[in-house]
Amino acid sequence: MELPAWPHAGLPFHTGELAAQQRAGKRERMAAAGARVIRGEMPQQHRDFFAQLPFLLVGAVDAGGLPWASVLAGAPGFACSPAATTLRIDALPLPGDPLEQALEHGTRVGLLGIELATRRRNRMNGIIVARDQRGFTVEVEQSFGNCPRYIQLREATAALPGTPMPAWHGTALDDDAAAWLRAADTLFIATSHAASPEEGEHTGGVDVSHRGGKPGFVRVDDDGTLTFPDFNGNNFFNTVGNLLENPRAGLVVPDFAEGALLHVGGHAEVIWDGAELAAFAGAERLVRLHVERLARRPSVLPMRWQLREYSPVLAATGAWPAA
Numbered sequence: 482m483e484l485p486a487w488p489h490a491g492l493p494f495h496t497g498e499l500a501a502q503q504r505a506g507k508r509e510r511m512a513a514a515g516a517r518v519i520r521g522e523m524p525q526q527h528r529d530f531f532a533q534l535p536f537l538l539v540g541a542v543d544a545g546g547l548p549w550a551s552v553l554a555g556a557p558g559f560a561c562s563p564a565a566t567t568l569r570i571d572a573l574p575l576p577g578d579p580l581e582q583a584l585e586h587g588t589r590v591g592l593l594g595i596e597l598a599t600r601r602r603n604r605m606n607g608i609i610v611a612r613d614q615r616g617f618t619v620e621v622e623q624s625f626g627n628c629p630r631y632i633q634l635r636e637a638t639a640a641l642p643g644t645p646m647p648a649w650h651g652t653a654l655d656d657d658a659a660a661w662l663r664a665a666d667t668l669f670i671a672t673s674h675a676a677s678p679e680e681g682e683h684t685g686g687v688d689v690s691h692r693g694g695k696p697g698f699v700r701v702d703d704d705g706t707l708t709f710p711d712f713n714g715n716n717f718f719n720t721v722g723n724l725l726e727n728p729r730a731g732l733v734v735p736d737f738a739e740g741a742l743l744h745v746g747g748h749a750e751v752i753w754d755g756a757e758l759a760a761f762a763g764a765e766r767l768v769r770l771h772v773e774r775l776a777r778r779p780s781v782l783p784m785r786w787q788l789r790e791y792s793p794v795l796a797a798t799g800a801w802p803a804a
Contacts, residue, residue: 484524485565487516493623495676495684498722504753505765507716519625519717521566521683527603527624528562531594535559535637535784537570540591540671540689540731541583547746547774549579549731550671550689554783559616560594568592568605571616577648579731579744579776586612590619591671591687593627597737597786598636600629606686622683627715630794631693633666635737635786646779654745654772659701661734661743661777666696666791668709668734670768672723672749688719693792697800699734705772707745708752710764712798721766724749730770740782747773762799 487493492515494502502508523531531537536554543549553559553572560570570592574580584590588609595602603626611618654662669691676685692709700708711721724730731746752758752767761767 485520485522487519488521489683492516493519493684494717495674495722495726497674497724497726498718500725501718501722502716505716505718507718511716515717519623521624522621523562523565523568523605523624527605527626528565530596530601530603531560531562531568531605533557534594534596536782538593538595538669538689538733539580539584540687541580541588542673542687543579543583547729547731548671548673548687549583549744549746550669550733551578551580551744552733552735552742552782566621567610568607568619568621569616570619573616575781577776577778579746584609584612584617586610589673589686591689592619593669593689593691595632595691597632597634600632600634600792602627602629602632602691604688606688608686622686625717627691630714631712631792632691633693633788633792634790635788637784638787639785640783641740641785649777651775652773653705654701654707654775658743658745658775658777661736662699662701662707662745664696665699665734666693668692668699668732670720671731672720672727673729674723674726688723690720693795694798695791695795695800697802698798700801706769707772708767708769710761710798711766711768712763713765721751724751724768732770735782737786737788740780740785742778742781744776744778745770745772746775747771760804761801762804763797764799
C-alpha cells in the first residue's frame with residue numbers, strides 16, 4: 482500500500498530547518514526525501530500506534546511565548562484517530578502542569594508517541610480544532626516517524642492511580658533539580674516557530690523531540706545553564722531549526738522509576754563547533770539552555786517503568802564527566 486506524502490506546494494521545512502540542514506551538509510538529501518517522509522495525514526500504522534499507547538508527549542506554547550513539553554496519560558485508547566487527518570486525545574494537563582492553561586481551541590501542538598518497551602516512536606504536529614472537558618482533537622499538519630536510536634528500553638512495572646502531590650515551581654535550578662538532570666538518560670524538548678506566509682503555514686508550529694544519552698549526558702553549570710549533546714538523527718533538524726528562528730525551549734525530564742516530571746524552560750543556543758563540542762564523544766552540536774523557569778511534579782505519572790537496557794548506539798557517545 483502506498484503511503485501518503487506531503488500534500489502542499491514546496492518542502493515541509495521552514496527557513497530555520499533549511500538553514501540547519503545547509504550548515505550540517507544535509508540540505509540536498511532532505512530536499513529529495515522531505516516530501517516523501519513527512520506527510521499531511523497519518524498512515525494507518527501511526528493511527529494504530531497512538532491508539533495502543535498509555536502516554537504521549539505534548540508540546541505547546543504558554544501565554545508568555547515559552548514552549549513547554551509535558552506528558553498526557555490514560556488507558557490505551559485514550560488517544561485515537563477517527564480519521565487519517567485527526568487525532569482525538571481524552572486527557573488534559575493536570576493542575577501544576579506548565580501547559581495547564583495552554584491547550585485550547587486554535588493552539589498549535591507537537592505530539593510524540595513513544596513506546597519504551599519496543600523503542601518505537603512517531604510524531605504528529607497539528608492544531609487543536611475542538612476542546613471539551615475530557616480532552617481535545619488535533620487536526621494533522623505534519624505526520625512522520627522517527628528512528629529508535631538513543632531510546633532506552635524500559636518496561637512498565639506498575640500502574641499506580643491516585644492523586645499527584647502538589648507541584649513545586651521556581652525560577653532557578655536547586656540542588657534537587659540539578660541532581661535530577663545529572664542522573665537523567667532521557668529528556669524531551671519542545672520548541673516552536675511561527676511560519677511566515679512565504680514559508681507556508683503548515684511548516685511552522687510546535688515540535689516535541691526525544692533526546693537520550695548515557696547518565697551524565699546533561700551538564701549543569703553554576704551559572705544556571707544546562708548543556709546537552711545533539712547526536713546524529715533524522716536530519717530534519719526540527720528542534721535545531723526552530724531554535725535558530727526562536728531560541729526558546731522547554732524540557733521535560735521524567736523520573737520513570739518514581740513517576741515524577743521535571744519541567745525546565747528558558748532561552749537556548751546551539752553550539753556548532755569548538756573545543757567543548759569536540760570533547761563530547763558522538764556530539765554533532767550542543768544545545769545550551771539558560772534556565773528561567775522550572776516545575777517539579779512528584780508522582781504525577783500513573784505508571785512506573787524499570788530500565789532494561791540502554792540504547793546500544795550509546796556505546797559510541799560520551800557523558801560530561803568523561804568529557
